[in-house]
Amino acid sequence: MKRASFLLGIALFALFIFSNSGTEAVNLSFTEKFAPKGGDDKKKKDTTDYTGTYNFDKAHTFIGFKVKHMGLIEVPGFFRDFTGTVNYDAKDVTKSTVEFTAKATSADTGVAARDNHLKKPEFFDVEKYPEITFKSTKVEKKGKNWMLTGDFTLKGVTKSITFPFNVVGFLPPGERGSKMGITAETSINRRDYGVTYGGNLPSGVAAVSDNVTITLQIEANGGPKAAAAAGAGAPAAKP
Amino acid sequence: MKRTAFLLGLGLLVFFIFSGFDKQWPAPSIAQSFGRGDDKKDKTDYTDTYSFDTANSTIGFRVKHMGLVDVPGCIREFKGRISYDAGDVTRSSVEFTGDVMSIDTGGGPRDTHLKSSDFFDVAKYKLIQFKSSKVEKKGEELLVTGELIIKGTSKTITFPFKIAGFIPATENAWARMGVTAETTINRRDYGLNYGSTLPNGAMLISDEVRIDLQIEATGTKKPAPAVAAEPKE
Numbered sequence: 001m002k003r004a005s006f007l008l009g010i011a012l013f014a015l016f017i018f019s020n021s022g023t024e025a026v027n028l029s030f031t032e033k034f035a036p037k038g039g040d041d042k043k044k045k046d047t048t049d050y051t052g053t054y055n056f057d058k059a060h061t062f063i064g065f066k067v068k069h070m071g072l073i074e075v076p077g078f079f080r081d082f083t084g085t086v087n088y089d090a091k092d093v094t095k096s097t098v099e100f101t102a103k104a105t106s107a108d109t110g111v112a113a114r115d116n117h118l119k120k121p122e123f124f125d126v127e128k129y130p131e132i133t134f135k136s137t138k139v140e141k142k143g144k145n146w147m148l149t150g151d152f153t154l155k156g157v158t159k160s161i162t163f164p165f166n167v168v169g170f171l172p173p174g175e176r177g178s179k180m181g182i183t184a185e186t187s188i189n190r191r192d193y194g195v196t197y198g199g200n201l202p203s204g205v206a207a208v209s210d211n212v213t214i215t216l217q218i219e220a221n222g223g224p225k226a227a228a229a230a231g232a233g234a235p236a237a238k239p
Numbered sequence: 240m241k242r243t244a245f246l247l248g249l250g251l252l253v254f255f256i257f258s259g260f261d262k263q264w265p266a267p268s269i270a271q272s273f274g275r276g277d278d279k280k281d282k283t284d285y286t287d288t289y290s291f292d293t294a295n296s297t298i299g300f301r302v303k304h305m306g307l308v309d310v311p312g313c314i315r316e317f318k319g320r321i322s323y324d325a326g327d328v329t330r331s332s333v334e335f336t337g338d339v340m341s342i343d344t345g346g347g348p349r350d351t352h353l354k355s356s357d358f359f360d361v362a363k364y365k366l367i368q369f370k371s372s373k374v375e376k377k378g379e380e381l382l383v384t385g386e387l388i389i390k391g392t393s394k395t396i397t398f399p400f401k402i403a404g405f406i407p408a409t410e411n412a413w414a415r416m417g418v419t420a421e422t423t424i425n426r427r428d429y430g431l432n433y434g435s436t437l438p439n440g441a442m443l444i445s446d447e448v449r450i451d452l453q454i455e456a457t458g459t460k461k462p463a464p465a466v467a468a469e470p471k472e
Contacts, residue, residue: 072417181307
């Protein structure tokens with residue numbers, strides 16, 4: 001009897017170790033991974049208030065998408081032309097907002113003929129719907145994950161979507177301001193937005209998947225600027 | 240006692256379900272995920288030489304910028320070939336060549352910079368090449384080993400790949416195979432040394448470069464005329 005309970009205990013313990021905790025480990029944020037627990041590190045002492053407005057850095061921001069082609073591999077693309085803004089509230093991240101606009105005509109999948117096809121009414125219908133927009137309505141924390149809800153408009157159809165995002169980190173203020181990094185990934189069903197082109201192969205597999213993975217890798221510039229050289233780098237003193 | 244044994248059994252069951260058990264299952268192949276039964280009966284011998292379909296294949300890479308986000312890019316112009324042996328996959332081989340001039344990270348000054356001697360030095364080294372020397376099966380995993388040449392430096396690398404599946408040939412189209420692979424290289428191994436470290440210790444451009452291959456390739460065989468096949472039985 002004792003032995004049995006002991007084994008049960010082990011089993012439950014193992015269950016605990018191999019299931020839950022493993023999942024959590026994967027979700028460690030950048031700061032958790034790289035900031036040492038000790039108090040010595042400069043990064044730990046970065047008490048900068050990063051509250052501010054940040055504009056997407058076009059050269060280092062990627063608004064990408066991927067579809068599955070013929071059930072085989074993923075064909076990626078991205079929007080070359082976009083603008084976006086993050087209003088970041090460091091004290092209460094749930095008060096932050098984000099919005100961006102991508103030019104539908106700037107979709108680039110590396111093949112001119114396909115890009116032209118994407119502009120047609122069968123896909124984005126860029127003449128009628130030149131812009132793809134996202135405007136956040138809510139930022140929440142659920143457990144360890146940050147969730148963003150907002151109105152996503154594609155081909156004139158607006159849907160409220162919710163997806164997790166990760167504030168990767170900040171670069172301390174220089175004379176031109178600070179830099180923040182945000183990543184997010186979600187998927188949408190293109191048919192929800194009236195993008196219905198494509199049939200099935202004889203095997204039943206879709207030539208172009210309904211599901212579209214959206215990848216956002218955003219670097220945005222703005223926020224606090226370094227005070228005149230003297231104060232640069234020094235932690236902001238709290239009043 | 241019975242009750243304890245029952246609980247123990249239950250505990251183990253739960254353990255199996257939630258922990259490693261599902262990970263040990265081979266990831267379902269495309270045929271398993273989408274098959275309608277006839278895929279199981281797909282007795283096609285897919286042994287053939289396949290050419291990369293440049294319209295649907297991606298030779299992509301990503302670097303971490305300032306420790307913040309991944310900046311992706313790809314090589315637009317390339318050609319490649321897979322010799323696939325369906326009977327013994329370890330006898331298969333793959334090789335491809337990418338034209339560095341076609342490097343694309345979103346255009347503009349960065350692509351020009353990448354072509355300069357700070358990075359790829361296209362004037363001297365026009366091509367990136369990979370040629371497999373070995374294909375192995377380790378458990379469920381397939382591994383390819385080969386020579387990767389970047390900027391005139393050749394290194395032997397080994398990385399896992401997956402055969403995503405096959406699409407049978409029709410009278411109008413060759414058979415098609417999908418292969419995916421992801422690996423990481425250190426760009427400094429190949430003499431791409433540009434970049435500095437920021438005051439906070441983060442690297443302007445990471446040394447590690449993630450390589451992401453999404454390959455669709457078309458074969459050379461077309462089906463025998465449909466009429467001849469069936470009446471024989």
